[in-house]
Amino acid sequence: MIKRSWLHVFSALFVFVALLGNRVRAGDPTLADLVRAGGEAHHYHAQASLTAEDAVGRKFDNMVKRVETFFLLRRMNAEYRAAERGPATSREALERYNRQRTPERLASHEVTLTNGEFRWPFALRESEFTGLRMRIESLFAERDPENSGLGSDNHHEIKRASNEMREMLKHLIDRFDTYEYLTAVRYVRGLGYEARFPVSSEGVASR
Numbered sequence: 001m002i003k004r005s006w007l008h009v010f011s012a013l014f015v016f017v018a019l020l021g022n023r024v025r026a027g028d029p030t031l032a033d034l035v036r037a038g039g040e041a042h043h044y045h046a047q048a049s050l051t052a053e054d055a056v057g058r059k060f061d062n063m064v065k066r067v068e069t070f071f072l073l074r075r076m077n078a079e080y081r082a083a084e085r086g087p088a089t090s091r092e093a094l095e096r097y098n099r100q101r102t103p104e105r106l107a108s109h110e111v112t113l114t115n116g117e118f119r120w121p122f123a124l125r126e127s128e129f130t131g132l133r134m135r136i137e138s139l140f141a142e143r144d145p146e147n148s149g150l151g152s153d154n155h156h157e158i159k160r161a162s163n164e165m166r167e168m169l170k171h172l173i174d175r176f177d178t179y180e181y182l183t184a185v186r187y188v189r190g191l192g193y194e195a196r197f198p199v200s201s202e203g204v205a206s207r
Contacts, residue, residue, distance in 0.1 A: 103186070103193040110187065111194070116141050123169070123176045123184035132165045136191060149198030158195035162188050 111118050118137055120129075139158050147154045165188050173181055 103189040105194055105197075106187065106190040110190070113140055113194070121180070121184045121187050123172075123180045124165070124187065126172070126175075128168060128172065129165060132161055132168070136161050136165070140191075140195075143199045145199055148195075150196045152198075155195045159192050162192040162195075 109119065116137060118133070120133060124133065136158060139154060139161065143154050149155060166185065169181065169184055169188070176184070
């Protein structure tokens, strides 16, 4: 019974396809348009697929170019910075440079802290420095083992006064010749550096 039903279905389908072919060959406009529309739809669908694939490809290429450009610019920047820095400084050269920048402690003929005798350079004997000279001499006289040396209040006060003196020197630079100016600057720096060393119980700064 089932086989007979399937035979009827296939027979009807065969007849439909045969009639459809005859009508297409006979130039039936409806079927011809239908077939042509189907072909055009397939064509446009294929063209749209190609366009989409091409757009995806261009997007990927642009992304690759942006990444390559980023790394190129970063490498160029690193090379520029390396060229600006110059060759790496050796440890010995760095230590020598730091030693040159570190002020030297003032000699005994320049200042004697045990009796509070300061032999100020001529440039620092000008009347504009009178107040700062007295302030620095007083601060050194006040030092004791509990309030002296690096980090102490006394050290900070002396540094502040010596920095003020250096700033005043800058404003009066035209008044002095080069040697006088540099001698005064070295002396002031030396006082600030001397304040880093604590006073011993005997009242003498350790060396």
